[in-house]
Amino acid sequence: MKEEILIEVKGLKKGYKKRKTKEWVQAVNNVSFTVKRGEILGLLGPNGAGKTTTIKMICGLIVPDEGEVVINGITMQKNRLKGLEHISAVLEGNRNLYWRLTARENLEYFAGNRGKSRKEKMGEIEKLLSEFKLKQKENELVSNLSRGMQQKLALAVALLADSDVILLDEPTLGLDIETGYEVRQLLKKISEAGKTIIISTHDMPVVQDLCERTVIINNGKVIADEKVEELMNLFETSAYVLTLGNELTEQQQKELDAKFPINELLDGGKLTITLEQDNDIYDLMDLLKKENTIIEKIDRTTIDFEEVFMNLIQEEKNHAIHSIN
Template sequence: METTPVLQVEGLNKAYSRKGESVRAVNNVGFSVHAGEIVGVLGPNGSGKTTTLKAICGLTELDAGTVRLDGNDIRLGQQTAMRRTGAVLEGARNVYWRLTPVENIVYFAGLKGLARQEARRRAETLIERLSLGDYRNQQVRMLSKGNQQKVAIACALVHQPALILLDEPTLGLDVDMVRGMKAWLRELVDESRSALLVTSHDMDFIEAICDRVIILYRGEVISESSVDELRRLYAPQKTFVLQVDGHLSGNTEKALTRFPWRVETNGASSRLCLRTGELDILSASLAILAEGGHTLNDINVTSDTLEDIFLHTLNQNLNHNVSQTHTQSGHGGITKSMDSEDKQ
């Protein structure tokens, strides 16, 4: 029997008035996140990501829709919902710049109802796990942007919330910090069975950490799948690059023309590139090269990245919208929607 989701979002709608026009920020957005699950929210600027997260936090009044935490409407128990939620929205704005990391963490733990002794114990644990020990007694305003971001995340997580909302958590972090963040957040969710909803433009981060990905476009959910399922649906092809000795003979080039290889000659070698989902093409092409006496020096195979899949999904949706507009109105053009609602 399926358990109740930690977070359940149903039919979110929000429009803003801009220059006298009503512009949609989110349109009938719905999804859920279960305990122990990390779900990524992707979308271009203006897609509704920040509006959605603010609605979940109760910071944005909706035109319609419901947000449930552990099955309960957050509007009927706002204080309880806030104590069960930890959020970092739009950077590190939820910390006090003139307090130290430890002072910030203890302060926010107190706001969530933790006793001071327990708050200090948890603060020390977070300081250690986030490698902030060298900066524990410095004012946050003196820290790097990356370390400020880590302090903000520590403040959001100190009360061990059931629901974690992170908006661009890798903002300002260097490569080593991001690598550590991936491992730490995955470990945290697995241990605490929290539900984590995260937005990010860092596709490698999303791909490495998320169980599922939700793609928003112009305020609507256009895709919701695991990364593997997205790859199967939208990017089943692979890119093959072959490096062979010498220039291709005329007979070999002629035999290869039935396949869409892109051939580049560089000095004493040739490079062949092809994106396909048909492995038979590769095996047939290797046989043609062998028959022509060409020695294969190297073969490289790559799958599409999550960024490739994301862009493909957006383009597919855009083309669908354009097609619908032509069908309905007989001319080009796309229905106007929110394009500056959020700035991440």
């Protein structure tokens, strides 16, 4: 069965002038990717990479200088209101809630906004309050709820829209471990119910746990668009831990940093290192052999997605430096 493309992001570009210096900044530079119906996609990038600008263009909050966003066959630039019927956003800081209303009042208000009848919305609201474990706090003002409760309420409000896509900006930011886990479980249930989810986050365990695929943006460009599992496998094969019998010389450390920028010397003489090319292992052995450095043990290391993310950003940075030189 052919997978259905729900969102197409085509050649987005967006620039602006800094207020003080009037310097031109190209925030997004030819960003393209697709999102399949029913998948959980991680949209990632370091601060200032162009990720937030891309998100705002997908949501129709800002207009691109070039390119277009197509949601369920609708071009946002041509028919924004129609396109927005297919996407709901849960913004960081729970900005899509009214803090002076109770949890129940928020749900009633947003259900009414979507034109649902009283009977229709009452049944749905009761179901969401129960499913999201908000029933005991339904008459509390949002301003008095914990951050975790606010986040769960924001998700419930987004679900009331019954849109095809839910875009989440930092869904677990500031949550304790227990509530963060609870939110992740809710997101899995939402995905299993057929919703398409786009997650923008710096919480890499969330990406590793939830996302099937990730699009990583840096310096306004897409530097990776792969399945999370494939990226994990790619970097796991090139990450090693070496247990050394004696210390590296200052010159060895300089050469190591120049040749293998992703390395770290830990306590106990353990050197963690990522090798980009298959033949790099021979260069590493030659470097250690120069000073007769004893290698007591070599292990392939397990890697988490945070390390994968940092490796990709570092590789892109190194490539940019080499291009300039």
